[in-house]
Amino acid sequence: MLDVQGVTRMFGRKAAVDNISFRIDRPAFVGIIGRSGAGKSTFLRMMNRLLDATAGEIRVDGRDVLSLKGAEARAWQSHCAMIFQQFNLVPRMDVASNVLHGILNRRSTLQTLFNLWPRADILKALEILDRLGIAEQAPKRAEALSGGQQQRVAIARALMQDPKIILADEPIASLDPMNAQVVMDTLKRINVEDGRMVIANLHTLDTARRYCDRVIGMRDGRIVFDGTPAQLSTGIAREIYGADASFNEAATSTAIPADTSPDRSYADLMLS
Numbered sequence: 001m002l003d004v005q006g007v008t009r010m011f012g013r014k015a016a017v018d019n020i021s022f023r024i025d026r027p028a029f030v031g032i033i034g035r036s037g038a039g040k041s042t043f044l045r046m047m048n049r050l051l052d053a054t055a056g057e058i059r060v061d062g063r064d065v066l067s068l069k070g071a072e073a074r075a076w077q078s079h080c081a082m083i084f085q086q087f088n089l090v091p092r093m094d095v096a097s098n099v100l101h102g103i104l105n106r107r108s109t110l111q112t113l114f115n116l117w118p119r120a121d122i123l124k125a126l127e128i129l130d131r132l133g134i135a136e137q138a139p140k141r142a143e144a145l146s147g148g149q150q151q152r153v154a155i156a157r158a159l160m161q162d163p164k165i166i167l168a169d170e171p172i173a174s175l176d177p178m179n180a181q182v183v184m185d186t187l188k189r190i191n192v193e194d195g196r197m198v199i200a201n202l203h204t205l206d207t208a209r210r211y212c213d214r215v216i217g218m219r220d221g222r223i224v225f226d227g228t229p230a231q232l233s234t235g236i237a238r239e240i241y242g243a244d245a246s247f248n249e250a251a252t253s254t255a256i257p258a259d260t261s262p263d264r265s266y267a268d269l270m271l272s
């Protein structure tokens with residue numbers, strides 16, 4: 001369903017992403033790991049057409065999304081919703097309106113001007129918020145919510161687009177461990193229950209191991225590992241991060257200590 005072939009992005013003489021290729025045949029939960037500057041964000045930004053590639057193809061169900069232009073490129077962007085480390089909500093706007101903004105590009109100028117939303121869309125937004133456990137936050141301003149709740153609003157906004165693929169660029173990097181777990185559990189749930197592919201740039205190894213079906217390790221723009229979490233040994237992790245023998249995985253951990261952890265997470269249940 002996703003076939004990445006020879007994708008490269010140059011910035012001047014530097015290849016931020018250097019001729020990468022991989023295939024994903026089912027709606028998997030894919031984690032991309034690597035140190036800062038490895039090219040992870042650049043790849044996601046090319047995939048949803050925020051950034052042009054210098055070379056290569058990204059085929060989704062046979063169609064090269066890198067060659068789409070104009071309205072077709074915009075339509076593709078709504079099929080691969082993106083969520084960001086800093087949530088990118090409108091802080092002073094209420095939560096429900098932030099979620100409805102996921103389909104802003106489907107409205108007429110007049111509707112936008114008077115902030116008019118069809119009843120069916122409002123009900124859908126509330127239904128999604130309810131599903132993510134934050135329905136009671138709908139009338140509040142986004143800025144009044146905790147970071148974890150804001151990221152769930154951003155996920156709700158993404159779901160409003162009914163995307164095939166969700167791209168998440170360091171979705172939990174600004175969150176404390178408890179909120180990070182809630183957000184990752186939410187993404188896993190959407191992946192498993194809806195069959196939507198999730199591709200997430202992750203900065204902690206334990207998160208990649210715990211939630212991903214497949215892990216892609218990048219270093220200096222290249223793929224240096226592509227496999228299952230079980231294949232990701234400490235030695236390979238060292239290679240990905242360019243670290244020496246003193247590299248300690250626990251140092252990158254966001255895990256919640258067992259005695260403060262809530263009931264077993266959804267991901268635990270799915271994976272057990």
Ligand SMILES: Nc1ncnc2c1ncn2[C@@H]1O[C@H](COP(=O)(O)OP(=O)(O)OP(=O)(O)O)[C@@H](O)[C@H]1O
Pocket residue numbers: 011015016017034035036037038039040041042043
């Ligand atoms: N707009 C740009 N102009 C010039 N160089 C850029 C630009 N965007 C990214 N780069 C460079 O491309 C390389 C890859 O950056 P990228 O942000 O994709 O890495 P990353 O793995 O996502 O890192 P991080 O986790 O820090 O975001 C880096 O060397 C970065 O400095």
